[in-house]
Structures are given as C-alpha cells and as structure tokens.
Amino acid sequence: SNASSVGESLDYKITGIDPGAGIMEATERAITDYELDEWDLVSGSSAAMTASLKKAYDAEEPIVVTGWTPHWKFAEYDLKYLEDPKGSYGGEEEIHTIGRTGLQEEMPEAHQVLSNFNWSEDDMGEVMIAIKDGEKPEVAAQAWVDANPEKVAAWTDGIEKVDGDKIKLAYVAWDSEIASTNVMSIVLTSLGYDVTMLQVEAGPMWTAIADGSADASLAGWLPLTHATYAEKFDGKFEDLGTSMTGVKIGLVVPAYMDITSIEDLKK
Numbered sequence: 001s002n003a004s005s006v007g008e009s010l011d012y013k014i015t016g017i018d019p020g021a022g023i024m025e026a027t028e029r030a031i032t033d034y035e036l037d038e039w040d041l042v043s044g045s046s047a048a049m050t051a052s053l054k055k056a057y058d059a060e061e062p063i064v065v066t067g068w069t070p071h072w073k074f075a076e077y078d079l080k081y082l083e084d085p086k087g088s089y090g091g092e093e094e095i096h097t098i099g100r101t102g103l104q105e106e107m108p109e110a111h112q113v114l115s116n117f118n119w120s121e122d123d124m125g126e127v128m129i130a131i132k133d134g135e136k137p138e139v140a141a142q143a144w145v146d147a148n149p150e151k152v153a154a155w156t157d158g159i160e161k162v163d164g165d166k167i168k169l170a171y172v173a174w175d176s177e178i179a180s181t182n183v184m185s186i187v188l189t190s191l192g193y194d195v196t197m198l199q200v201e202a203g204p205m206w207t208a209i210a211d212g213s214a215d216a217s218l219a220g221w222l223p224l225t226h227a228t229y230a231e232k233f234d235g236k237f238e239d240l241g242t243s244m245t246g247v248k249i250g251l252v253v254p255a256y257m258d259i260t261s262i263e264d265l266k267k
C-alpha cells in the first residue's frame, strides 16, 4: 500500500483557534513560507482546539495544532513543537501588559500594580491546570493568590487602596490569559477596585484599549504575535512591560508523530 503522506493523514488541515489570534496570522505566514499549498488552517477557538487535541491524542491519531507556551497541554500530553527553520513564528516571545493612554494619570494605583505584575510559567501553570481540572477560574485564581502572598505583595506593596474605582480588564479566552486576568482581578479587588473582566476576541481587545473602552489587558503577546495590532494602534496604548518572558508560539504535534519540522508537512 502506498504510505499515506502526512498531509493525507491529516486531511491537509491545521487545527487553529480564534481567527483574530496572532498565532493564526503566523500560521497563514507559515503556510506561505513553507509552500503548504494544499493545507488549510481551520479556525475555531482555544477550547475547541484542546478538545480536538484530546480526541486525537486519546486515539493516537495524527493532529497538528496552533500551540503556545505556557499552556497546560504540555503537562497533559507528550507534545513537541515542529521546528520552524524559516522563522514564521518568530523566536522568544513575551507577554506584555497594555493600558489605555489615560491610565497612569487617572488610575495611578492600578497602573502601578499592572506595571509590577509578573509571574513565572509555573505560577501560571498552577492556575491553568486547576481550571483545566474543573475549578472555576476565579476559585483557582483565589487559591493561587492565597498560596502566594509574598508574590502578590511584590506587586502591591506601598500602593494606596482606592474606594470602589471601576476598572475593566479586557482579555481573550486563551487558557493563559484566563489565568492571569482572574488573578489580577482578585489583586485589584483587594486594593479596592470594582473590577470588570471583558472577554472578547483579540481584535476587539486591542481596539477596546485603544479607544479607552477598556482600561488594561494582560494579553499583549509581543514582539511578533500581536505586531499587527501593536502597529495598528501605535500611540494609542501604553506598554506597561512584561508579565512573563520566554514564551512561544508555533505548530505543535503529539510526540508519537514521526515528523520534526514544518518542512515535513510537505512530504
């Protein structure tokens, strides 16, 4: 029998996430860069992608997903990134906190906490995995805050409490940002803020910060992943710095697949 090509075994489909995510733009770039002409990128959502990943993995079937680190899937499954010799996905990425331009003068205390916010892949992983295992996001976040008073104090020490000031945090339902936004919501609430978490798609998230309808977001993946949004809204947002470095986006497959590079998808 003729050995089916990788593409045939995958019906030439890459399982993506929400269409506005930067990883989707990077994957369209990879399809061009690697001349994957017969391939289609299927959009959906982060939750749908992880459901498809589980289904394929449990059946030990082939699958290629748009993946990123940090993410609980690497703790759950034996996965690997496909090498990206043409650099379609960039190199080391960072998670930035972004704020609307008036934030510092109007909400100095929140601006300071948001600027101070930083945590590790392990910190985020604890919250993400608890949520994956069925915990409500706000419960998982509260448990992490309760267990890490010294890490939270490093963000909030010396910052005056406020009296019910309203603040709106915009985010996209990526597991990483569900975790960080729920933790920050709890921390800002402990400082007296009345916090609203606004879950939107990536484009509307950046738009909300730029037009001031949201105050801040912990979901700015830069320098490459959200480069298009950062350029589009240049001058209309403030970069409050990184909450995590050494993060990554790319194409991810189960370790049981015997391909190692995006180049191998052409075979």
Ligand SMILES: C[SH](C)CC(=O)O
Pocket (backbone or CB within 6 Å): 017, 020, 021, 022, 023, 024, 068, 174, 176, 202, 221, 225, 226, 249
């Ligand atoms: C899915 S990554 C967290 C961010 C992005 O791709 O826009």
